[in-house]
Amino acid sequence: MRNLSKSKLIAFRQCSKRLWLEVHRPDLREDSAATQAGFKVGNTVGDIARQLYDPAGTGVLLDAQRDGFDTVFKRSAELLAFAQPIFEAGFVANGALAFADVMLPDEQDGKRIWRMVEVKSSTGVKDYHRDDTAIQSFIARNAGVPLASIALAHIDSDFIYPGEENYLGLLKECDLTPEAFGRDEEVREWIAAAHQIVAKEAEPEIGTGEQCGSPFACGFFDYCQSQEPQAEHPVYWLPSIRANVLKEHIAGHPALDLRDTPDDLLNELQQRVKAHTLSGETYFNAAGAAAALKAYSLPAYFLDFETIQFAVPIWKGTRPYQMIPFQFSLHTLDESGKLDSQAFLDISGNDPSRAFAESLVAVCGNSGPIFVYNAGFEGARIKELAERFPEFAPGLLAIKARLVDLHPITKTNYYHPSQHGSWSIKAVLPAVAPDLSYEALEGVRHGGMAMEAYLEAIHPDTSPERKAEIEQQLLAYCGLDTFAMVRLWQFLAGRNDLQF
Incomplete structure (x- = not known):
């Protein structure tokens, strides 16, 4: 019988089909760019955690990928006899295995005991973190570790980076010992049930649903969705699906098509999307749109920001995950109808x-409307500055x-079936302007790509030639946002x- 890792058990907690695919068909997994970026953030926070929990540099970092699982399990057991921090210590017991982010030695009644700390890049304790610590503590204690406590360390969103590589205070601990230690029977049941799923010859028959994103x-969503009947007009094109009665109806009717969705479950905007999607006709309240904009005379400005955020701040005076604007594009339309553009x-x-x-x-300038496409976003960044x-x-x-x-004015007065509810x-x-296209841009076509390009541009190993190329791509992308x-x-x- 194979030992299931903590990550496999967490996958089981999300969806048993995901666990089966993780084990038997990992080739089908396609992690999104956001998921991959999250892995990188986790690694960065982990690096800082090792500095914070081992300021003297006496700790030992283990590497199962490099040295092999069995070697790390053996080395971890040996290191428990010594009083030094251990990072990525591995333990195996009861058909499961886990690697602890941080193990810290302590002493009680003349005997060595250990404190485990799981490090997360979130700004608070989430429900699945509680499952995580329950699994970790169960495996460690059943592997013979004299574990006295377990805590979860997450990022303190109020931390302000003082500079000089001083990250003391970046992480905030939450002790989860009583809760984690009290869930042994639950964890034991999860392990047993997970092994039963893995032992099946065929993948569980579970349709896509809310569990796919929570x-x-x-990473198996595209595969699972490809195995299901596809609606011609998917119900997920409806905007703002929040009403519980609509959610329940969708959950009970896989592959639901808009044409089969009862109107009495939909709000006015959802009914409009449904009607015009099915008819193929554009909705445009030209008089309403013009009236909404009539109050704003020229000159007019059109503004868009690009921002970057770091879980671990790199600039003095900034906070974790603070959105730092690094670029703006501004188009100016004067009274004569002349259009000009500027950029930072x-x-x-x-x-x-x-x-x-x-x-x-x-x-x-000093007067005139400044049009944006998400006033909450630009407004918040301006207030922070x-x-x-x-x-x-x-x-x-x-x-x-x-x-x-412009967003709510557009949403109230215009909808084209090609928008698919967005x-x-x-x-x-x-x-509105079919002659313009983001797909025609080189290198940077959406906000996520802009962030990635910016990070590449500021990396010390990026060549001047590549940096210049990225600069032009960013200027073209943000400029199209405002011209749009x-x-x-x-x-x-x-x-x-x-x-x-």
């Missing part, structure tokens, strides 16, 4: 915040007060007299 996005982009690797704020104040740099606060807050959100600028643009807003505004306002 608590993790499953800092790929030096230094904190771009101050220069970003100063440049933004300089180019946004004002708090960080009081000298620019009056100008920044004045800009924030002038923001006008009002993102990338979903709306092909319908110009064209959308023109369409909604009915300003066919303007030519761009």
